[in-house]
Amino acid sequence: MNRQRVRLLWFIATLLGSLFLMLIPLPSPLTPLKPYWPALVLLYWCLQSGDRVTLGLAFCIGVGADLFDGVLLGEQALRLTAMVFIALRFRSRLRFFPMWQQSLAVLAFLLNDRVLLLLVRVLGGDALPPAEYWISPFVGAAIWPFLFLILDDLRARLRIHEA
Amino acid sequence: MALNRDDSSPLFAGSVAGTLKLIVYLALACILMVLDHRGGWLANVRYGLSLVVEPVYRIAGLPSQGFHAATVAFADRQRLTESNQRLREDLLLANAKLNRMASVAEQNTRLKELLDTQHSLNLNVQLARLIGVDLGTFRHRIVLNVGARDQVKPGQVVIDARGVMGQVVDVMPTTSVAMLITDPNHAIPVTIERTGLRTIAYGSRAGDMLVLPNIPVSSDVREGDKLVTSGLGGRFPPGFPVGEIRDVAQTPSGTFLSAQARPAADLDRSEDVLLLHDLAEPAGPPPPAPVAGPPADMAMPAAPPAATLPSVTSPTATPVPARASTATTTRPAVNP
Known part of the structure; x- marks a missing residue:
């Protein structure tokens, strides 16, 4: 019972932390390198405990991120829902990939996400983004192994793994 | 470690229910986006939810604030002395320019009085600080620490010491979002x-x-x-x-x-910015003067106590509420 609650708290804390990380600014030359944190953390939870991450949760996180971002309500909800759907589909296979293959898969997810974002923005009447727009998925894929290991290690330390 | 315990993610086949759910959520997101794009009611929702959003902005702004404080704290003495010296020189130069400007400005107002126009060179500004929050890459937006409670309105111009930075697009109770002039939509x-x-x-x-x-x-x-x-x-x-x-x-x-x-x-270096209060001269006739203060019949009973209490009327900033409150408090006493 207690362990269950700690597990749930940790789950929520990581998701809220990812939203915070999204808002924290980097120095201006590094800004295009910023990975899409909510997506990475959601992907981690998709792989680790897929029964807890649902499309509805992804949608809610996305709407929350949109509220903080204040640009277009529903944009990140759409992107995160699509990504979580694909990740849940391939979850059983992704979980047993070696780390470098998982990173490649994450890169594909994030690139797909950027394409979706591009579609939404162009349909909304924005200009095409510059070339640096495409850097962020690669950074995200590069830090994926570290993020995965750190989150996994923390989870083990908190003794809140499942079963 | 349980291998594929849950039935919800079988190894290859996807369930129809999952796809249906996806379609529903995607449609919901699209409807949200279209409604927001057409109606622009996100501002209203955000204003309503600003109770949640604003503290998050403040907290998310802390790291950059801390970083700034740390750079000041650990900057060596030499650099601080140098920057102090430079600022002194700048101030001296600016003051000298201002002194020369003063006579010109006076002449200007005299000439303008002659021409019977009401433009003034005085700036009516409000100081604001940036909150270091990233609203998305390539978004060209900044968050300021003043909002509707400080009488900030959408459309106010944001400037720094060197030039125009942008304009306020979104106002929440104690923060506001400004669009920079480099935004592709600006x-x-x-x-x-x-x-x-x-x-x-x-x-x-x-x-x-x-x-x-x-x-x-x-x-x-x-x-x-x-x-x-x-x-x-x-x-x-x-x-x-x-x-x-x-x-x-x-x-x-x-x-x-x-x-x-x-x-x-300095779009990405400014820390303190100024919000202009007086907007440009509007085209067309001026708006009618707003009616200030309580109606005449309500204000009448309040006149004698206001005269006996001169200190009540002394603040120039909010004379109307003061008088209105005396009116409402004294009226029950007068009526019986």
């Missing part, structure tokens, strides 16, 4: 200072430059020309520096010249 009417040519400077999609895509081919535009706001359009008051032209070239069609300009303001 346009600002400008004049080229040297020749008086009027044109429009747009934000560019490639970051920190301004684009002036439609300058007539025959016009005289050179590298190094200064751009100032023209005051047309009634949003930006005239005469504020906007940028400096860096590059002029013909458009591919050959019908216009297109110029690139670098913004005068």
Whole structure:
């Protein structure tokens, strides 16, 4: 019972932390390198405990991120829902990939996400983004192994793994 | 470790229910986006939810604030002395310029009185600080620490010491969001200072430059020309520096010249900014004067106590509420 609650708290804390990380600014030359944190953390939870991450949760996180971002309500909800759907589909296979293959898969997810974002923005009447727009998925894929290991290690330390 | 315990994610086949759910959520997101894009009611929702959003902004702004404090704390003495010296020199120079300006300004007001116009050179400004929050890459927006409670309104112009930065687009109770002039969706009417040519400077999609895509081919535009706001359009008051032209070239069609300009303001370095309070002269007749204070019949009983209590009427900032409160408190006493 207690362990269950700690597990749930940790789950929520990581998701809220990812939203915070999204808002924290980097120095201006590094800004295009910023990975899409909510997506990475959601992907981690998709792989680790897929029964807890649902499309509805992804949608809610996305709407929350949109509220903080204040640009277009529903944009990140759409992107995160699509990504979580694909990740849940391939979850059983992704979980047993070696780390470098998982990173490649994450890169594909994030690139797909950027394409979706591009579609939404162009349909909304924005200009095409510059070339640096495409850097962020690669950074995200590069830090994926570290993020995965750190989150996994923390989870083990908190003794809140499942079963 | 349980292998594939849950039935919800079988190894290969996907369930129809999952796809259906996906479609429902995607449709919901699309409806949200279309409603928001058409109606723009996100501002209302955000204003309602600002109780949640604003503390998050403040907390998310803490790291950059802490970083700034740390750089000041650990900056060596030499650098601080240098910057102090430089600031002193700047202040001296600015004061000297101001002294010279004072006589010119006085002359200007006299001449303008002669001409019977009411433009004034006085600036009515409000100091604001940036909150270091990232609202998405390539978004060209900044968050300020003043909001509706500080009488900030959408459309107010944001400037720093060097020039125009942008305008307020979104106001919450104690914070507001401003769009920078480099945003691709932003346009600002400008004049080229040297020749008086009027044109429009747009934000560019490639970051920190301004684009002036439609300058007539025959016009005289050179590298190094200064751009100032023209005051047309009634949003930006005239005469504020906007940028400096860096590059002029013909458009591919050959019908216009297109110029690139670098913004005068320090868009990514400014910490403190100024919000202009008086907007540009609106085109058309002035709005009717607002009726201030309580109605005449309600104000009558309050007149004697107000006269006996001169200290109540002394604050110039909010005389109306003070008088109104005395009216409401004294009226029950007078009536019976």
